[in-house]
Amino acid sequence: MRTQSALIIGKDGLVGSGVFRLFRAKGVNAYGTTRRRPLHDSDILLDLSDRDLAKAELPQTDVAIICAAANGFAYCRSNPENAKQVNVDGPLILARKLSSRGTRVIYLSSSAVFDFSRPHVTTPTPHCPSTIYGKSKAAGEQSVLSVGQFATIVRLTKVLTPDMALLRQWIDTLHAGKNVGAFSDLNFCPISLDYVANALLAITEAGLPGIFHVSGASDISYFDAARHFAERMGVDGARIIEDRAAARGIPREEIATFTSLDASRYSALTGELPPQPLDVLDAIYGAAIADAMAAQ
Numbered sequence: 001m002r003t004q005s006a007l008i009i010g011k012d013g014l015v016g017s018g019v020f021r022l023f024r025a026k027g028v029n030a031y032g033t034t035r036r037r038p039l040h041d042s043d044i045l046l047d048l049s050d051r052d053l054a055k056a057e058l059p060q061t062d063v064a065i066i067c068a069a070a071n072g073f074a075y076c077r078s079n080p081e082n083a084k085q086v087n088v089d090g091p092l093i094l095a096r097k098l099s100s101r102g103t104r105v106i107y108l109s110s111s112a113v114f115d116f117s118r119p120h121v122t123t124p125t126p127h128c129p130s131t132i133y134g135k136s137k138a139a140g141e142q143s144v145l146s147v148g149q150f151a152t153i154v155r156l157t158k159v160l161t162p163d164m165a166l167l168r169q170w171i172d173t174l175h176a177g178k179n180v181g182a183f184s185d186l187n188f189c190p191i192s193l194d195y196v197a198n199a200l201l202a203i204t205e206a207g208l209p210g211i212f213h214v215s216g217a218s219d220i221s222y223f224d225a226a227r228h229f230a231e232r233m234g235v236d237g238a239r240i241i242e243d244r245a246a247a248r249g250i251p252r253e254e255i256a257t258f259t260s261l262d263a264s265r266y267s268a269l270t271g272e273l274p275p276q277p278l279d280v281l282d283a284i285y286g287a288a289i290a291d292a293m294a295a296q
Contacts, residue, residue, distance in 0.1 A: 010068025048090030
């Protein structure tokens with residue numbers, strides 16, 4: 001299947017921006033929506049919390065990828081009604097509207113639809129979210145899947161970019177000769193934005209319904225990630241101070257032990273194996289580390 005046109009819902013978000021750029025670079029006629037003031041004439045103003053969402057005028061495309069979301073455990077915990085509107089009700093309205101005219105709908109979801117108790121969770125595993133965010137994404141999946149063969153769910157693990165504040169700050173802090181505190185009881189399974197964008201292009205081209213997992217190979221703690229940065233920078237590992245999320249008031253249900261997913265369906269489609277966590281960190285932050293070391 002050759003995708004000629006795509007609608008990226010939330011083109012100015014972390015994932016949406018990467019997907020929009022890649023699709024345009026590959027010759028796909030990509031449109032993008034934003035809930036902020038449009039920066040370009042081609043931008044479409046769209047807010048998933050808008051009560052008149054069903055009346056939105058959207059271009060006819062082969063596929064629509066719902067990247068916009070209410071993200072973050074703390075935000076959704078504090079704003080559960082908005083999380084429901086943006087992650088559940090809004091996507092259902094769009095999925096019905098778009099699928100009724102033959103547009104395939106891809107809804108981006110998360111490993112948070114599970115309870116973080118097991119690694120490499122398979123696609124058929126029933127939802128068991130422990131967080132408000134995870135519950136809203138699980139309900140969003142069910143809503144979008146209700147439109148049938150035009151629906152695809154893509155669950156992601158932790159998407160990283162070079163300018164992610166926390167990890168980039170570690171490099172700057174270590175370079176400044178200061179200590180870094182990092183959680184040893186909070187894990188994540190990193191993948192790069194480029195990896196995600198390419199995965200979504202491949203899944204779009206396949207045109208298959210159902211659920212795909214796009215995941216790294218395994219989980220790593222934030223503490224171990226910081227220790228890896230220190231090692232790469234030639235910094236004494238003792239400058240990475242072990243901290244614990246539980247001691248910092250983070251709710252127990254939000255402290256992830258395992259976030260990795262079984263990506264065998266995606267690997268069968270593309271031949272790609274999930275990337276190893278340290279390889280992902282090196283690919284994303286290697287240039288920043290090299291710059292910091294060169295400035296010493």
